[in-house]
Amino acid sequence: MEISVIRELSSKELKERLDELKLEYAKLKMGHAISPVDNTTKFREIRKDIARILTVLTERENNEKQANINKSK
Helix, strand or coil: CCHHHHHHCCHHHHHHHHHHHHHHHHHHHHHHHHCCCCCCHHHHHHHHHHHHHHHHHHHHHHHHHHHHHHHHC
């Protein structure tokens, strides 16, 4: 998933997508433990998507905090 697509989603949608990716990653890891997966790059892609989503969510939280600080001054 590209960062431009991630930035267009709402925070609620991002949190839902994050839960889906974490679940998919866990299932993939369990499946890989039972029988090896041929395409292991999927692990990396999912981890990077999770990191991108968490980054955008953190940026939004920090911007919101900064706006509240500036508002109270």
